[in-house]
Amino acid sequence: xxxxxxxxxxxxNLSLLIFIFYILFLALPLFTMLFKSFxxxxxxxxxxxxxxxxxxxxxxxxALWNSMKVTVSVTLLAALIATPLxxxxxxxxxxxxxxxxxxxxxxxxxxxxxxxxSWILLLGRSGVxxxxxxxxxxxxxxxxxxxxxxxxxxxxxMVPLIFMYVSGALKNVDQSLxxxxxxxxxxxxxxxRKVLLPLxxxxxxxxxxxxxxxALADFGTPMLIGEGYKTVPVLIFTEFISEVxxxxxxxxxxxxxxxxxxxxxxxxxxxxxxxxxxxMSALNPIEAKKKKGLGNIxxxxxxxxxxLLALLPQLYVIYTSFLKTSGRIxxxxxxxxxxxxxxxxxxxxxxxxxxxxxxxxxxxxxxxVLIAYVTVRRRNALTNTLDIFTMFPYIVxxxxxxxxxLITFNDKPLVLSGTAVIMVVAFVIRRxxxxxxxxxxxxxxxxxxxxxxAISLGASQMKTFFKITLPMMLAxxxxxxxxxxxxxxxxxxxxxxxYTGKTRTMTVAIYTEVVRGNYGVAAxxxxxxxxxxxxxxxxxxxxxxxxxxxx
Amino acid sequence: MSVTISIQDLVKKYGDATVIPELSVEIKKGEFFTLxxxxxxxxxxxxxxxxxxxxIEGGTIKFNDKTINNVEPGKRNIGxxxxxxxxxxxxxxxGNIAFGLQNRKLAKSEIASKVEDILKVVQIEQYKDxxxxxxxxxxxxxxxxxxxxxxxxxxxxxDEPLSNLDAKLRIDMRNAIKALQRDVGITTVYVTHxxxxxxxxxxxxxxxxxGVIQHLGTPQEIYQRPANLFxxxxxxxxxxxxxxxTNNQGTRTLRFGESGYQEPVERVNIPEExxxxxxxxxxxxxxxxxxxxxxxxxxxxxxxVHSVFLGQMTHYFVSLESGQSVEITQESTSARPxxxxxxxxxxxxxxxxxxxxxxxxxxxxxxxxP
Numbered sequence: 001x002x003x004x005x006x007x008x009x010x011x012x013n014l015s016l017l018i019f020i021f022y023i024l025f026l027a028l029p030l031f032t033m034l035f036k037s038f039x040x041x042x043x044x045x046x047x048x049x050x051x052x053x054x055x056x057x058x059x060x061x062x063a064l065w066n067s068m069k070v071t072v073s074v075t076l077l078a079a080l081i082a083t084p085l086x087x088x089x090x091x092x093x094x095x096x097x098x099x100x101x102x103x104x105x106x107x108x109x110x111x112x113x114x115x116x117x118s119w120i121l122l123l124g125r126s127g128v129x130x131x132x133x134x135x136x137x138x139x140x141x142x143x144x145x146x147x148x149x150x151x152x153x154x155x156x157x158m159v160p161l162i163f164m165y166v167s168g169a170l171k172n173v174d175q176s177l178x179x180x181x182x183x184x185x186x187x188x189x190x191x192x193r194k195v196l197l198p199l200x201x202x203x204x205x206x207x208x209x210x211x212x213x214x215a216l217a218d219f220g221t222p223m224l225i226g227e228g229y230k231t232v233p234v235l236i237f238t239e240f241i242s243e244v245x246x247x248x249x250x251x252x253x254x255x256x257x258x259x260x261x262x263x264x265x266x267x268x269x270x271x272x273x274x275x276x277x278x279x280m281s282a283l284n285p286i287e288a289k290k291k292k293g294l295g296n297i298x299x300x301x302x303x304x305x306x307x308l309l310a311l312l313p314q315l316y317v318i319y320t321s322f323l324k325t326s327g328r329i330x331x332x333x334x335x336x337x338x339x340x341x342x343x344x345x346x347x348x349x350x351x352x353x354x355x356x357x358x359x360x361x362x363x364x365x366x367x368x369v370l371i372a373y374v375t376v377r378r379r380n381a382l383t384n385t386l387d388i389f390t391m392f393p394y395i396v397x398x399x400x401x402x403x404x405x406l407i408t409f410n411d412k413p414l415v416l417s418g419t420a421v422i423m424v425v426a427f428v429i430r431r432x433x434x435x436x437x438x439x440x441x442x443x444x445x446x447x448x449x450x451x452x453x454a455i456s457l458g459a460s461q462m463k464t465f466f467k468i469t470l471p472m473m474l475a476x477x478x479x480x481x482x483x484x485x486x487x488x489x490x491x492x493x494x495x496x497x498x499y500t501g502k503t504r505t506m507t508v509a510i511y512t513e514v515v516r517g518n519y520g521v522a523a524x525x526x527x528x529x530x531x532x533x534x535x536x537x538x539x540x541x542x543x544x545x546x547x548x549x550x551x
Numbered sequence: 552m553s554v555t556i557s558i559q560d561l562v563k564k565y566g567d568a569t570v571i572p573e574l575s576v577e578i579k580k581g582e583f584f585t586l587x588x589x590x591x592x593x594x595x596x597x598x599x600x601x602x603x604x605x606x607i608e609g610g611t612i613k614f615n616d617k618t619i620n621n622v623e624p625g626k627r628n629i630g631x632x633x634x635x636x637x638x639x640x641x642x643x644x645x646g647n648i649a650f651g652l653q654n655r656k657l658a659k660s661e662i663a664s665k666v667e668d669i670l671k672v673v674q675i676e677q678y679k680d681x682x683x684x685x686x687x688x689x690x691x692x693x694x695x696x697x698x699x700x701x702x703x704x705x706x707x708x709x710d711e712p713l714s715n716l717d718a719k720l721r722i723d724m725r726n727a728i729k730a731l732q733r734d735v736g737i738t739t740v741y742v743t744h745x746x747x748x749x750x751x752x753x754x755x756x757x758x759x760x761x762g763v764i765q766h767l768g769t770p771q772e773i774y775q776r777p778a779n780l781f782x783x784x785x786x787x788x789x790x791x792x793x794x795x796x797t798n799n800q801g802t803r804t805l806r807f808g809e810s811g812y813q814e815p816v817e818r819v820n821i822p823e824e825x826x827x828x829x830x831x832x833x834x835x836x837x838x839x840x841x842x843x844x845x846x847x848x849x850x851x852x853x854x855x856v857h858s859v860f861l862g863q864m865t866h867y868f869v870s871l872e873s874g875q876s877v878e879i880t881q882e883s884t885s886a887r888p889x890x891x892x893x894x895x896x897x898x899x900x901x902x903x904x905x906x907x908x909x910x911x912x913x914x915x916x917x918x919x920x921p
Contacts, residue, residue: 176637179604184651184702185625194650198641278640278684 029404037253050253082162090170107310108160111490113220118313149225165207174282217397219493321523338520360427372439402497435480442476482540562609571762588759630699780911790877818917839880850896
């Protein structure tokens with residue numbers, strides 16, 4: 001029997017199908033957005049009008065400038081805080097360090113806008129801490145709104161990410177590198193600066209990129225706590241959903257500018273990181289040692305204080321969810337009223353969230369397994385392109401993807417706007433990478449020979465995949481899927497663009513209730529969301545036996 | 552420059568577990584001194600105590616007359632080569648080698664010329680601008696070595712530096728290390744579990760087990776007159792035979808098993824309390840090359856099990872009449888190797904074998920050199 005092309009098998013067909021999915025739901029929307037940014041709806045001509053409008057008005061440029069200020073400050077500050085924390089945790093034995101790592105992980109996985117809203121409750125104009133300081137101590141607290149507030153909330157949100165990255169890198173630094181430096185007379189700060197810092201620089205760059213992209217894309221935080229301080233995601237949102245007839249084309253143009261800016265940063269980071277990359281694997285990893293005296297006490301205080309600070313917003317929201325409410329304000333005493341209201345009035349948001357997220361997760365698992373398999377085992381031009389496609393969600397902010405999908409599928413031939421499908425598609429595209437990454441990682445560890453062994457014993461390709469490869473991949477797939485799941489249920493920036501009355505999710509409900517000042521219900525929903533997140537993460541930790549992960 | 556390292560009653564404890572109990576040894580100036588032993592014997596622990604990375608729970612370590620117990624590693628003026636080289640991955644070859652010098656307030660030009668010199672010595676000039684990830688294992692090894700000796704240390708410490716290299720490179724590198732050490736004359740403490748490597752490079756070897764030095768001597772002494780059965784079996788290959796040492800008015804005879812094969816022995820030192828006994832049960836260490844196949848039909852009766860031809864030597868695995876299996880080596884001849892099941896008679900070279908007490912702790916055999 002003659003086989004014309006041996007490689008042209010069932011995997012090629014599957015790769016093609018996935019490729020078409022990406023073309024349809026990622027490439028096409030992004031191109032549509034690009035087109036709309038040049039297309040004038042009234043005259044039907046292509047022009048640079050939207051771009052000139054953006055760059056000629058200080059109002060818009062200011063938002064871009066604000067975004068950059070926020071993003072750069074948050075990234076630097078988060079790295080500056082997280083690195084010493086990770087170093088302390090890696091070198092000093094802290095009592096309860098396992099629990100602390102889990103708590104830090106949990107704090108990083110909650111929706112940032114819940115943090116913003118909680119900090120308003122704590123430090124806002126009539127926040128508990130503000131009032132306490134003013135009434136009892138007579139100290140006026142600085143204003144939490146605007147740049148400061150965004151900076152505080154986002155930094156607190158991002159520190160755990162860099163913390164986990166750096167902790168992971170420190171595990172790969174061999175103790176003997178430190179000893180080599182010591183034997184040559186380097187100690188203390190000189191040792192850090194000359195050896196440790198350069199070694200974790202690639203990791204800092206990777207973590208920094210992630211934080212940068214997240215801070216750039218974050219919509220909920222500046223919306224809630226920014227007040228007059230407009231950043232680009234807020235600008236896009238208001239331009240798009242403006243009550244006085246939003247301007248799709250202009251929103252698209254701003255989106256294009258943001259995506260280009262993000263791509264430039266992404267490529268710059270890759271360029272720098274590639275020149276600085278080296279693989280390390282530690283024979284004798286750095287160990288956390290018992291310290292004595294003042295240093296030990298200081299280390300404990302710093303770690304405990306930070307953990308408390310990171311969890312404070314979550315804890316306070318949960319606390320307020322049990323407060324008695326009268327109308328929209330909290331009154332003395334405790335009750336479950338907020339929960340009752342949450343279930344009665346908007347109970348279907350919980351159901352919606354589960355339905356949408358579960359549908360998305362099923363598709364994500366299916367696609368991720370296939371994509372991981374073809375990109376790891378069948379490298380060719382098609383799968384390489386797929387690999388690049390899966391990177392896009394890192395660069396394209398959620399609200400922009402939402403807008404792109406909406407303007408693409410608003411008209412015939414394919415009308416999806418307002419349906420649950422468009423929500424699920426958006427979730428899949430955005431959160432697929434987590435599951436692909438962990439599935440691919442585990443597949444890299446499975447020797448290809450094991451599949452060849454099965455085939456040599458007469459099993460078909462499909463049978464080999466389902467009976468041999470998939471069971472071995474399962475742990476990686478599931479742990480990735482849990483991360484995708486958690487990030488879907490805490491997602492706001494895409495849902496807020498795409499939702500309609502029937503597809504309102506919990507995060508959207510929390511956001512709208514907060515905006516309406518209905519803090520009791522918002523708190524109850526947040527508490528439920530936090531509960532689901534924590535349970536999911538505990539399952540994740542149980543499954544992987546790890547205390548951290550990389551996103 | 553070089554120093555004498557005096558170690559007195561040194562104790563290392565991890566919690567309640569004593570890893571090294573009261574160890575004393577003096578490492579001479581300029582000597583290539585090797586700590587050899589199976590894993591877990593405390594050799595690396597001892598090295599790291601000399602380096603200053605492990606705490607000292609008792610006793611003293613002196614460099615010449617200076618006690619260095621509480622001196623931090625950076626101030627001991629040591630050069631250290633780590634098992635995994637510990638090359639800084641973010642620095643080039645030159646950057647790695649210059650690293651220690653940069654901390655010593657030297658002029659830039661002086662650092663450059665020192666680096667240049669050492670690059671020549673370890674023969675990696677052509678790689679000076681490379682990053683470590685672009686170096687082979689052997690080249691990384693040379694960088695590690697250069698980095699350790701460029702600072703002109705008083706003591707060079709090496710922790711299993713060759714264990715990550717392949718067999719052939721290991722032999723090349725150990726010759727290079729030995730030659731280099733001879734040229735620069737630094738007091739060197741070298742840790743390995745490879746006895747052949749230890750023999751090849753060392754002036755003296757300390758064979759360790761359970762934190763105790765079992766035998767301290769030159770490679771030749773340790774191979775030919777191992778202090779106890781542990782050392783005899785750890786260094787090289789050997790067969791241990793049960794035998795009886797009889798004493799007939801001062802004439803001592805070694806008798807093997809039931810065969811009645813016996814040989815007179817001279818130069819045995821037996822402790823006073825046992826010296827007068829007419830019969831002593833002993834253990835005899837006979838290395839494969841210390842057996843002779845007897846031509847006259849006397850000796851221990853044995854049967855060939857199988858043979859392995861290894862070029863210069865032929866190894867025979869034989870079964871003694873007692874049922875014990877032993878290994879013997881013979882220089883290969885042009886004749887055919889002996890066939891399996893063939894019966895032979897074995898004698899031992901009495902001047903080479905070692906006779907131990909029944910517990911294998913004391914070598915009765917006297918020194919060849921008085």
